[in-house]
Amino acid sequence: MVQRPDLPAGTGGRSRGPVPGQGPEPGAEPYPEPYPGPYADLSGATAGEVLGEYLSRQATEFLRSLRLHEESASRPESVSAAAEAVRLLRRSARRIGAVLQVYRPLTDTARADQLGAELAWLAGVLGRERMYEARLDRLLGALHRLSSAPSSGPGGTASTGTAASAATATASGASGGGLGAGVARAGALLERQLTLARTRAHSAALQALGSARFHAVADAVAVLASEAPLADPAASATGERALRALPPLAEQAHRRAAQAVEALPLTRARQSYNGEAFAHTLAVDGELDAAWNRVRLLVRLRRYAHEVIGQDDPALAAAGRALDRHRDAAEAAAAAAAAARTPRIAPTTAYALGVLHADQRHEVEAARFTFGRLWRPVLSVPPVAVGGTAPEGAVPDPEPVPQPVPGPVTGAERSGRGGG
Amino acid sequence: MVQRPDLPAGTGGRSRGPVPGQGPEPGAEPYPEPYPGPYADLSGATAGEVLGEYLSRQATEFLRSLRLHEESASRPESVSAAAEAVRLLRRSARRIGAVLQVYRPLTDTARADQLGAELAWLAGVLGRERMYEARLDRLLGALHRLSSAPSSGPGGTASTGTAASAATATASGASGGGLGAGVARAGALLERQLTLARTRAHSAALQALGSARFHAVADAVAVLASEAPLADPAASATGERALRALPPLAEQAHRRAAQAVEALPLTRARQSYNGEAFAHTLAVDGELDAAWNRVRLLVRLRRYAHEVIGQDDPALAAAGRALDRHRDAAEAAAAAAAAARTPRIAPTTAYALGVLHADQRHEVEAARFTFGRLWRPVLSVPPVAVGGTAPEGAVPDPEPVPQPVPGPVTGAERSGRGGG
Numbered sequence: 070m071v072q073r074p075d076l077p078a079g080t081g082g083r084s085r086g087p088v089p090g091q092g093p094e095p096g097a098e099p100y101p102e103p104y105p106g107p108y109a110d111l112s113g114a115t116a117g118e119v120l121g122e123y124l125s126r127q128a129t130e131f132l133r134s135l136r137l138h139e140e141s142a143s144r145p146e147s148v149s150a151a152a153e154a155v156r157l158l159r160r161s162a163r164r165i166g167a168v169l170q171v172y173r174p175l176t177d178t179a180r181a182d183q184l185g186a187e188l189a190w191l192a193g194v195l196g197r198e199r200m201y202e203a204r205l206d207r208l209l210g211a212l213h214r215l216s217s218a219p220s221s222g223p224g225g226t227a228s229t230g231t232a233a234s235a236a237t238a239t240a241s242g243a244s245g246g247g248l249g250a251g252v253a254r255a256g257a258l259l260e261r262q263l264t265l266a267r268t269r270a271h272s273a274a275l276q277a278l279g280s281a282r283f284h285a286v287a288d289a290v291a292v293l294a295s296e297a298p299l300a301d302p303a304a305s306a307t308g309e310r311a312l313r314a315l316p317p318l319a320e321q322a323h324r325r326a327a328q329a330v331e332a333l334p335l336t337r338a339r340q341s342y343n344g345e346a347f348a349h350t351l352a353v354d355g356e357l358d359a360a361w362n363r364v365r366l367l368v369r370l371r372r373y374a375h376e377v378i379g380q381d382d383p384a385l386a387a388a389g390r391a392l393d394r395h396r397d398a399a400e401a402a403a404a405a406a407a408a409a410r411t412p413r414i415a416p417t418t419a420y421a422l423g424v425l426h427a428d429q430r431h432e433v434e435a436a437r438f439t440f441g442r443l444w445r446p447v448l449s450v451p452p453v454a455v456g457g458t459a460p461e462g463a464v465p466d467p468e469p470v471p472q473p474v475p476g477p478v479t480g481a482e483r484s485g486r487g488g489g
Numbered sequence: 490m491v492q493r494p495d496l497p498a499g500t501g502g503r504s505r506g507p508v509p510g511q512g513p514e515p516g517a518e519p520y521p522e523p524y525p526g527p528y529a530d531l532s533g534a535t536a537g538e539v540l541g542e543y544l545s546r547q548a549t550e551f552l553r554s555l556r557l558h559e560e561s562a563s564r565p566e567s568v569s570a571a572a573e574a575v576r577l578l579r580r581s582a583r584r585i586g587a588v589l590q591v592y593r594p595l596t597d598t599a600r601a602d603q604l605g606a607e608l609a610w611l612a613g614v615l616g617r618e619r620m621y622e623a624r625l626d627r628l629l630g631a632l633h634r635l636s637s638a639p640s641s642g643p644g645g646t647a648s649t650g651t652a653a654s655a656a657t658a659t660a661s662g663a664s665g666g667g668l669g670a671g672v673a674r675a676g677a678l679l680e681r682q683l684t685l686a687r688t689r690a691h692s693a694a695l696q697a698l699g700s701a702r703f704h705a706v707a708d709a710v711a712v713l714a715s716e717a718p719l720a721d722p723a724a725s726a727t728g729e730r731a732l733r734a735l736p737p738l739a740e741q742a743h744r745r746a747a748q749a750v751e752a753l754p755l756t757r758a759r760q761s762y763n764g765e766a767f768a769h770t771l772a773v774d775g776e777l778d779a780a781w782n783r784v785r786l787l788v789r790l791r792r793y794a795h796e797v798i799g800q801d802d803p804a805l806a807a808a809g810r811a812l813d814r815h816r817d818a819a820e821a822a823a824a825a826a827a828a829a830r831t832p833r834i835a836p837t838t839a840y841a842l843g844v845l846h847a848d849q850r851h852e853v854e855a856a857r858f859t860f861g862r863l864w865r866p867v868l869s870v871p872p873v874a875v876g877g878t879a880p881e882g883a884v885p886d887p888e889p890v891p892q893p894v895p896g897p898v899t900g901a902e903r904s905g906r907g908g909g
Contacts, residue, residue, distance in 0.1 A: 216771040252771055341761035342855035350844050351636040351672055409840045419836035420829045423843020424770050431851055435762035 111378060116314035117307030120172055121297040123377045124165060128294035131161035135287060138278070152199065155274070159195050162188040165293065167373035171322045175307050175314065180298035187286045194277040197270035200400075205263040207401045209256055211428050212421070216252045251417025255425065258408050258418060315378050322374040326367035327446055333360060338434075339441035346434035350402075350427050358399045361437065365392035388443035395436035402429035531798060536734035537727030540592055541717040543797045544585060548714035551581035555707060558698070572619065575694070579615050582608040585713065587793035591742045595727050595734065600718035607706045614697040617690035620820075625683040627821045629676055631848050632841065636672045671837025675845065678828050678838060735798050742794040746787035747866050753780060758854075759861035766854035770822075770847050778819045781857065785812035808863035815856035822849035 111119055138154035141147035166188040169181040277283055302308030334357075337343045346357075368389050375382070409422040531539055558574035561567035586608040589601040697703055722728030754777075757763045766777075788809050795802070829842040 212771075215769060217769060218772050341858060342851075344851075344855075347848070347851055349635060349637060350848065351632075351841060352638050409836070414836050416829070416834050416836050416839035419840040420843040420846075421771060423840040423845075424847045425843075426840075427844045427847030427851070428767070428770065431762075431764075431767060431847070435764075438761060 111311040111315070114311045115302075115307065116175055116309050116311045117297075117299050117302060119311040119315060119377065120168070120175060120299060120307070123168060124297040125294050127161045127164045127168075128290045131158060131165070131290050132287070132294065134158040134161065142275075142278075155195050156199065159192045162192045162195075163369070164373050164376070165290070166192070167370050168377055169298070171370060171374040172315070172318050172377070174318065175300055175305055177298040177300055184286075184289050184293070184298065187282070187289070191277070191283065191286055195274050198267055198274055201263050201267035201270055203397065204401050204404055205260060205267070207397060208259050208263075208405060208425060208429075211401075211432075212252055212256050212259075212425055215424055215428055216249065216421075251415065251419075251421040254415060254418040255408070255421035258411060258414065258422075259404070262408055262411075263404065311378070319371075319374040319378055319380070322367075322371040326364065326371040329360075329364045329367050330444055330446070333364060335441050335444070338437040341438065343434070343438075346437055347427070347430045350430045358433070361392065361395055361399075365389070365396055368392060382445075384443055384445060388440050391436050391440040391443060395433055395440065398429045398432035398436060402426050402433065405429060531731040531735070534731045535722075535727065536595055536729050536731045537717075537719050537722060539731040539735060539797065540588070540595060540719060540727070543588060544717040545714050547581045547584045547588075548710045551578060551585070551710050552707070552714065554578040554581065562695075562698075575615050576619065579612045582612045582615075583789070584793050584796070585710070586612070587790050588797055589718070591790060591794040592735070592738050592797070594738065595720055595725055597718040597720055604706075604709050604713070604718065607702070607709070611697065611703065611706055615694050618687055618694055621683050621687035621690055623817065624821050624824055625680060625687070627817060628679050628683070628825060628845060628849075631821075631852075632672055632676050632679075632845055635844060635848055636669065636841075671835065671839075671841040674835060674838040675828070675841035678831060678834065678842075679824070682828055682831075683824065731798070739791075739794040739798055739800070742787075742791040746784065746791040749780075749784045749787050750864055750866070753784060755861050755864070758857040761858065763854070763858075766857055767847070767850045770850045778853070781812065781815055782819075785809070785816055788812060802865075804863055804865060808860050811856050811860040811863060815853055815860065818849045818852035818856060822846050822853065825849060 114122075134154045134157035138151055138158065141150035141154060166185045169176055169185045173181060299305075299307050306314040334345065337345050368385070369392075372382075372385055372389055405422050405426040409419050409426065534542075554574045554577035558571055558578065561570035561574060586605045589596055589605045593601060719725075719727050726734040754765065757765050788805070789812075792802075792805055792809055825842050825846040829839050829846065
């Protein structure tokens with residue numbers, strides 16, 4: 070077992086404070102840090118012990134969130150608590166799945182692969198309601214911002230509209246050269262379409278949580294809390310020292326992410342106003358968006374893999390948030406374009422949706438720019454060499470590390486889906 | 490008379506080569522450099538001599554362009570030569586007017602003010618045709634770019650569409666999720682509206698060139714070629730040495746421009762993806778656009794004022810081009826919004842115009858960003874002190890000079906109106 074000082078409950082998580090933009094929603098309890106020990110704490114433990122400890126913590130968190138959801142889902146006054154419970158469920162499910170995938174050579178692969186697939190299904194089903202809610206928030210906020218008068222003071226900051234204040238968009242939008250009615254109608258159209266999608270997603274999530282399939286997943290996670298699906302120490306590296314067995318696999322996850330990033334047109338994305346994501350707004354740009362989304366998933370996998378060995382890179386977390394924002398904006402742009410294809414809408418409505426679509430593609434470009442500035446091709450903490458030799462596969466990338474320039478905060482930085 | 494080495498005709502202009510993006514249109518003869526002598530050449534001349542020399546050169550150029558226009562305007566095969574002649578006419582008219590304004594204390598103010606007002610009228614009337622032509626080019630090019638498929642290669646550059654290739658936008662735009670028809674219709678609508686405006690501007694320009702008012706201006710410029718409207722040397726500084734009398738007035742023009750720039754929210758404009766020009770696309774943002782346009786005029790005035798004393802700042806010329814691009818994009822955005830208010834257009838047309846409007850506001854933001862990176866608050870060449878004391882009013886601005894970062898070339902860099 071990894072030795073770590075016993076902290077009073079809640080203190081360990083609170084002492085560092087939640088990461089801005091990544092913490093729980095206001096009003097929620099602070100959730101425990103994934104693995105608070107520094108890198109050196111691995112020295113006394115085996116790989117199996119470290120993996121088991123991490124998976125056990127995530128499984129416990131999963132079960133705690135499930136209880137929280139069961140307590141709050143039935144009562145109308147605790148809707149936000151139920152939503153927060155779903156968010157934490159997904160959070161643990163993503164981490165367990167990622168760790169089983171990255172450290173697969175150390176697992177009982179049959180059990181691990183099966184559980185990973187079921188957790189991916191669960192995270193997907195549970196995430197959709199929040200996704201539509203956040204998309205509507207994002208689009209109504211953008212409509213409000215686009216139709217509000219600019220702050221004219223030097224260096225003034227633009228008001229970042231929220232869904233609540235979007236209702237006032239009609240009044241200020243009326244000054245937009247007779248296009249105010251279009252803004253209000255576009256908002257109403259999006260609200261109708263995305264609320265319908267959200268309601269359906271809510272029903273699907275409730276149905277999933279009541280299904281036999283879900284109960285099987287919950288049972289498997291309960292087993293995980295006491296016994297991780299690890300490979301036989303005699304036939305694998307689970308009995309080796311964690312410092313020797315784990316970093317090469319984490320490094321492999323990093324290399325896979327780095328290779329996917331390399332394939333992106335990142336040189337261009339790092340230039341301001343390169344126009345890449347924006348330029349072809351009226352054409353289908355699904356291919357490049359998909360490549361960026363693959364990078365998002367690989368960077369997230371890499372981040373979770375490094376959580377296990379106690380390496381937390383704030384710049385990487387920020388880069389991950391930029392990728393979340395990229396995905397959110399790209400999907401919001403597609404939703405605006407889809408709404409514009411609704412039959413029999415007024416020209417002013419279509420016009421406002423066109424501006425909104427372009428606005429979200431602008432956000433996509435800004436998110437790519439931010440990521441390009443934040444991404445570091447090599448690890449900031451080099452793997453510790455064991456016995457004078459670096460672990461296999463841990464050769465650092467020979468590329469120079471560009472000085473990361475803090476990306477400007479452009480619009481709503483929160484990803485809107487409670488990732489992290 | 491200022492002493493300068495006699496160069497074979499055309500060599501003086503060609504030896505330095507036309508400044509990229511600022512030179513004459515392809516096929517046109519290279520026009521003479523405004524004032525090729527270096528700063529030190531002023532040392533032997535009086536202020537009146539230097540001013541007279543500059544005005545005489547510009548007046549000669551004006552009359553040469555007028556003859557060129559008269560020769561080419563009547564023949565259909567020389568339409569481009571006539572357009573180039575009009576461009577050169579405006580070029581000289583702008584410079585004469587600017588110099589009479591900046592160096593007003595050294596002029597016969599009654600004559601100078603009257604001529605300046607008439608030249609401003611002429612430059613305005615003559616510029617409108619080219620303005621509508623460039624606006625249509627810009628908007629059709631943007632529509633083409635927005636509806637074309639992105640180049641997927643890493644670091645690939647976007648195709649910068651031209652009016653000629655905009656006709657193919659329909660085909661590729663058809664892939665844009667059923668919005669291709671809207672792109673084609675939006676292009677046709679803009680073409681109809683802006684071609685009508687251009688035809689009217691062409692007639693107005695021809696009418697102006699045949700008017701008694703124009704002939705009076707041409708006569709006044711012909712007088713200027715031999716005798717500048719300067720103040721009596723006994724009652725003014727025209728008899729003083731040029732190095733003492735001219736730099737303070739040029740510096741005053743610089744300070745006026747610098748003060749107008751200071752009033753802009755430049756700190757924000759220097760941040761990538763600040764969203765300032767873009768954020769309020771659906772609201773009227775005329776006030777800030779107008780402030781930027783005032784800066785454009787003052788920076789141009791400052792540039793012409795420094796041409797007289799042989800100071801040419803390439804960074805300032807580039808900053809001026811960014812301001813031209815700002816004006817062009819802002820006006821193109823307004824034209825797209827105006828087209829969207831045409832009654833009885835199809836929703837897909839309105840949608841494409843909304844995207845186009847937002848695209849041009851994106852260009853506005855990019856132009857502000859480029860200007861913010863290029864603008865230097867202090868002169869790069871400090872005024873030469875005479876007799877150990879700096880000329881009055883030539884105290885350099887105490888602000889630090891930020892290292893100018895070369896702005897990325899975003900979209901079409903040429904201003905489209907042949908400024909320079």
